[in-house]
Amino acid sequence: MAVPRILIVGGGYVGMYTALRLQRRLRRGEALVTVADLDSYMTYQPFLPEAAAGSIEARHVVVPLRRVLNRCQILSGRITQVRLADRKAEFEPHEGPALTIAYDYLVMAPGSISRLLPVPGLADNGIGFKTIEEAIALRNHVLGRLDVAASTPDPEVRRRALTFVFVGGGYAGVEALAELEDMAADACKYFEGISRADMRWVLVEATDRILPEVGPDMGRWTAQQLRERGIEVRMKTMLKSAEGCHIVLSDGEEFDTDTLVWTAGVKPHPLVRAGDLPVDEKGRVRVDAAMRMHGTDFAFAAGDCAAVPDLTRPGEFCPPNAQHAVRQAKTLADNVLATLRGQPRRPYRHKYAGSVASLGLYKGVAQIYGRELRGFPAWFMHRTYHLTRMPTFNKKTRILMDWTLGMFFPREIVSLGAIEEPRKEFTLSARS
Numbered sequence: 001m002a003v004p005r006i007l008i009v010g011g012g013y014v015g016m017y018t019a020l021r022l023q024r025r026l027r028r029g030e031a032l033v034t035v036a037d038l039d040s041y042m043t044y045q046p047f048l049p050e051a052a053a054g055s056i057e058a059r060h061v062v063v064p065l066r067r068v069l070n071r072c073q074i075l076s077g078r079i080t081q082v083r084l085a086d087r088k089a090e091f092e093p094h095e096g097p098a099l100t101i102a103y104d105y106l107v108m109a110p111g112s113i114s115r116l117l118p119v120p121g122l123a124d125n126g127i128g129f130k131t132i133e134e135a136i137a138l139r140n141h142v143l144g145r146l147d148v149a150a151s152t153p154d155p156e157v158r159r160r161a162l163t164f165v166f167v168g169g170g171y172a173g174v175e176a177l178a179e180l181e182d183m184a185a186d187a188c189k190y191f192e193g194i195s196r197a198d199m200r201w202v203l204v205e206a207t208d209r210i211l212p213e214v215g216p217d218m219g220r221w222t223a224q225q226l227r228e229r230g231i232e233v234r235m236k237t238m239l240k241s242a243e244g245c246h247i248v249l250s251d252g253e254e255f256d257t258d259t260l261v262w263t264a265g266v267k268p269h270p271l272v273r274a275g276d277l278p279v280d281e282k283g284r285v286r287v288d289a290a291m292r293m294h295g296t297d298f299a300f301a302a303g304d305c306a307a308v309p310d311l312t313r314p315g316e317f318c319p320p321n322a323q324h325a326v327r328q329a330k331t332l333a334d335n336v337l338a339t340l341r342g343q344p345r346r347p348y349r350h351k352y353a354g355s356v357a358s359l360g361l362y363k364g365v366a367q368i369y370g371r372e373l374r375g376f377p378a379w380f381m382h383r384t385y386h387l388t389r390m391p392t393f394n395k396k397t398r399i400l401m402d403w404t405l406g407m408f409f410p411r412e413i414v415s416l417g418a419i420e421e422p423r424k425e426f427t428l429s430a431r432s
């Protein structure tokens with residue numbers, strides 16, 4: 001009899017943790033697990049702001065799938081369609097012909113993508129903050145802008161270079177802005193003629209609050225802290241246009257910038273709508289409390305792409321965050337195994353514990369089980385919590401080393417933006 005094949009689409013939080021548990025608990029020859037992901041690594045997203053700020057080496061916040069999932073098959077490339085009717089998925093490797101993958105059991109975990117609005121100029125001039133590539137690019141870009149500003153006599157070029165705009169006041173936007181501002185404020189002492197007062201950092205948020213994840217009081221406190229640091233926090237304001245990097249806000253203000261970061265929310269990955277999966281009006285895969293797709297007994301979904309019922313808040317669904325994703329993966333793996341073995345599945349149930357956010361070196365905010373923390377204790381909690389959650393002993397140790405070294409040596413202030421065009425110098429030499 002053929003060995004059953006479990007296909008996991010996406011090797012992020014849900015995908016990697018599901019595969020890890022399956023490879024640990026499956027008996028030899030019981031099933032073959034295949035993980036298909038665009039990248040060959042899992043990204044620990046809560047550490048992206050610290051990676052952008054240079055407090056953690058970028059390579060240390062990603063986990064190589066081939067190393068940790070050494071008993072799974074890893075495919076690097078894009079899944080373009082998943083079908084339940086014939087239990088097949090279409091896969092495009094990064095190079096070479098596309099192939100069709102047949103499966104017996106399916107786990108959908110492609111996560112989410114940035115939710116863009118039809119703002120003129122946004123798609124051409126903005127950058128998101130969801131991937132390690134974006135975090136590295138943003139770090140190089142911000143330091144590169146300081147270089148530009150310090151090297152030009154033109155006040156207009158300088159003003160543009162030193163204006164940084166972030167749209168979206170959730171944890172991704174607030175943490176990214178706060179960490180990068182902290183880094184730039186520290187770095188500018190090495191750039192002649194630039195002080196913190198020359199820089200303009202703007203946070204644009206459509207609603208009347210930021211950081212909803214830590215509750216209204218802590219959100220207000222965070223806004224006040226950011227303002228005291230000289231950051232403009234503009235609530236009830238929307239980005240109306242960004243054509244030619246000319247920013248137009250809904251309150252009527254207009255200015256130019258070289259840096260526009262869009263972190264105004266996420267939406268379920270569109271891949272879930274590319275086949276015949278059951279999808280709700282918000283584009284999430286419909287699943288029951290055991291994370292089984294409606295109408296099937298062999299397909300599952302969890303994480304940012306799925307509407308998993310929150311049994312601790314009847315009638316509601318789990319919000320898209322890492323805390324749920326990791327815990328859902330554990331139950332999901334057990335339910336896949338139970339299905340394989342003809343045993344009963346169990347529902348996912350977890351009460352959201354709260355959130356921790358870093359706002360720069362030694363600064364943070366947290367709300368855990370209703371307890372509010374601010375400043376250094378919250379920052380310490382953020383680091384401790386995420387370090388314990390970071391997969392593998394190897395990565396934990398490397399991150400701890402980065403932090404320890406950071407206490408004794410100044411941060412790196414070099415922009416390696418040229419890394420995006422590695423052949424430029426060689427091509428110029430060939431032409432001269």
Ligand SMILES: Cc1cc2nc3c(=O)[nH]c(=O)nc-3n(C[C@H](O)[C@H](O)[C@H](O)COP(=O)(O)OP(=O)(O)OC[C@H]3O[C@@H](n4cnc5c(N)ncnc54)[C@H](O)[C@@H]3O)c2cc1C
Nearest residue numbers: 010012013014037038045046079110111303304321322323
């Ligand atoms: C900057 C930032 C900070 C955050 N901080 C926190 C935090 O402090 N606390 C918290 O709880 N949550 C946080 N989150 C949210 C958290 O990271 C997500 O909720 C979590 O990653 C969701 O897990 P997932 O498995 O559903 O998706 P992901 O972890 O995003 O994994 C999806 C995977 O699918 C792959 N994929 C996508 N499309 C395809 C395709 N077509 N074919 C193959 N593979 C594909 C992707 O490459 C990716 O590896 C943060 C997010 C960001 C962006």
